[in-house]
Amino acid sequence: MTSASSYDAPLVPPTLADVAERAGVSRQTVSNAINNPDLLRPQTLERVQAAIQELGYRPNRAARHLRTRASHLIGLRLPPAQEFTANAAMDRFVHALVEASREAGYHLLLFSGGPGKPETTAEDLVRGYDDLLRSTAVDAFIVTDTYLGNPQTRWLSERHAPFVAFGRPWEDPDETHPWVDVDGAAGVELATQHLLDRGHERIAWIGWAETSFIGQDRRAGWERAMAAAGRPTDGLAVRVADTVDAGREAADVLLDSVRPSAIVCASDTQAVGVLHSLAARGLHPGRDVAVVGFDDSQVAQVVPGGLTSVRQPLEQVAIELVRALEALLAREPYDARGVLLVPTLAVRGSSG
Amino acid sequence: MTSASSYDAPLVPPTLADVAERAGVSRQTVSNAINNPDLLRPQTLERVQAAIQELGYRPNRAARHLRTRASHLIGLRLPPAQEFTANAAMDRFVHALVEASREAGYHLLLFSGGPGKPETTAEDLVRGYDDLLRSTAVDAFIVTDTYLGNPQTRWLSERHAPFVAFGRPWEDPDETHPWVDVDGAAGVELATQHLLDRGHERIAWIGWAETSFIGQDRRAGWERAMAAAGRPTDGLAVRVADTVDAGREAADVLLDSVRPSAIVCASDTQAVGVLHSLAARGLHPGRDVAVVGFDDSQVAQVVPGGLTSVRQPLEQVAIELVRALEALLAREPYDARGVLLVPTLAVRGSSG
C-alpha cells in the first residue's frame, strides 16, 4: 500500500485492452464493437457492450485521432470583438454551432488570430489557421468573416484545407468551396413588404457604404420591394457608417427633407440611432414613424416598445454548415456549393 | 505520375522524422530541440531549427497528446442561451478566455450540456464533462455557472478532475478548488459612492430574489456605501425578477412612493426597465433620476445618453483563471485558493 492517495491524482480511464480482457475477447473485437458493431455476433457484441458499460469506457481521443487522422474538432476563429451587432450575432451563432456540431459528433475549437491588436497583418490573420492545420489539431474550419476581403478563404483554398464559409464568396464568384449564407436582400424585402402592407408609402433606407457587398445586398431587397409596389425611391436612401450616431444623423436628414413614414436600416445599430433621432423630436416609433433594424440583437428586444428587426436563422445556418462539413470530410459529392437561407422578421412595436 | 492530383487532397504535414532527416540528426534530437533546446549544442540547434523552418514543421498534436497525456485543450461548457445580460457577458468572457488561453499555449474546446432542452437533469448536466474526461479530450475545465446550486463543481471535485471556477463556491465554503470571482459588492459600492459623490441622498436599490447569492452580494455593496455615508435605506430596496418588465414595475413603485433621486440595479436588464419607466413619465435619466446598471452590456452603451454600469473585469478574470489552471496542472502549490477582482464603473449619461 502506497501513500499515493494523498495526492488526489485524477482517475486513469480504462483502455481498450481493459475492456477486451474483461469481455474475454481481443482488442480488435472491442474496437469493432464500437466502430462496426454489425461485424460481431450478437452474443459477443452484447458481452463487449456490457464490459464497456461496466468500466465506463470511452475511446481515447488522442489515440483515435493519431490513428484515424481525424480529430473530430472544428476550428472557429473568433473575430476580434468590435461592433456590438457583430458580437450579438456571433454569440448566438457560436451557440448554434456548438449544438449542431455536437449532434454530428464534433466539438468546437476556438482560436483567435494574431496578438489581438487591431493592426493585424494578413500573415497574422492566417497564422492561427496555419498552426492548427500543420499540427493537425482540427479536421476543418468554419470561416465567418468573408466580407472584408479577407485572405482566409483564398489561403485555405490554395492550401487544400477543408473549410466551409458562413458568407458568400462575394469577391470571388468562382471560388469552389462550400458556403452557407443568409439572403439579406430577401430579409430586407420582407421588412419592406411588411411596412408596405401596413400602408406605408414613403419608406426610406439607411444603409452602409457602397463598398460593402452585404450592404448592397440588403439594400437591393428594399429596392426590389419598392419597385414591385411601384413606389419611387428617389432621395429615400442614405449611405452612412454602421454606428449609432451615423444612424441618428441620417435619420435627422431624412426627417428634415423627404419626411418618410418608415425607415428600414441595414443594422440594429443604425436603427437605434434612428430611435434616438425620433425620441429627440418627440416622435413615437411605430406610431409616428416605423423603424426596422437588422440582426434582431439584444438591443432590439429591450428597447421601449421593441424594435422590429430582421432575424437571421443562425440555428439553420449552423446546421447547414455542419452538414456541408460532414459531406466535405466524407468526400461525398456535395451537390450544392452554396446554401442561401431566408431570414424571418421579428415584429415588434417600432413598426406599428 | 498518378491522377491523384485531381482530388485536391489536403497536404500531408511533415513529421519529426522528416525534420530529422533534413537536419541530419535523429528524431529525438529534433524533439529535444523543441522541448529542451538547452540540451543541444547551439550549432546543432540552429541546424534543426532551420530544418523546422524550411519544412514548416509543427508537432502533431495527437501524437504529442497521446504520449504526454496533455491535450493542451481547456473545456468550457457553454450554458444554454437565456437571458440577454448573461449572454452579453458570456461573449466578452469567451473572447477574453480564448485570448488568455492562447498566451498560455492552450485552446478552448466548447461543448454544451444535454440536449439543449431546458428540462436538463443533473445527470445530463455532467454528461458533457464526463465524456470529455473519459476520452481524455481536455486537460481541465473552466466552470462558469456555479451559482444555481449546480452539481458540476461537486461532481468534478469528487472525480479529482482538474478545474477552475469562475464564481465563488457560495454554498460550499469548504470546497477546495481554485476559483476566480468578481467582487459584486465592491462594484455596487463603487456605483453607490459615485452617486453619493454627485450629491444624491435617496438612492434606491432594485435587486434580485433573496435566494440569489450573487444578488445578495451586490446588494451588500449598496448597503455598505449607504451606511458609510449615514443614509437611511428604509423602503429604498426592492427585490424582483431579473427582467426588463420587473425592473420597470419596480421603478414605478419606487417613483410613486419614496421618490428616490437615483436607482442602482443588480443588472442592466433591470436598469433598462427603469429607463422605460422614466421615459413613460417624461423624466430624463441622469437629469431627473440617476440610473446605474450592472454588467456594462451592449445595451448600456447604445441607450440614448448611455447607461452608467458596473463593468466586470472579464479580461482579468480570464487571465487569473488560466493562471490558476496552469498552476493546477503543473501541480504547483497554488497559494491563493480564490481570487477576487474588483469591477470598474463605466460612467455614462444616466448618472448625470
Add this chain to the structure above:
DNA sequence: CGTATCCTCGTTAACGTTCCAACCGCACCT
C-alpha cells in the same frame, strides 16, 4: 598516452487506437 568526466546525440520502447492480413471453425458443395 590512458582514463575519467561531461555533454551531445541516438536507440528502444512505449502511449491507445485502428488497419491489414491471416487465421479458425464451420457449413456447404463437388
Add this chain to the structure above:
DNA sequence: AGGTGCGGTTGGAACGTTAACGAGGATACG
C-alpha cells in the same frame, strides 16, 4: 474426403511523438 467460401475473430504493425536510458566523442587531467 477434401476443397471452397464465409462470417467471426485474432495478432502484428503502424500512426507521430516523447521518456528513459545508453553509446559515443570531445575535453581535461594525471
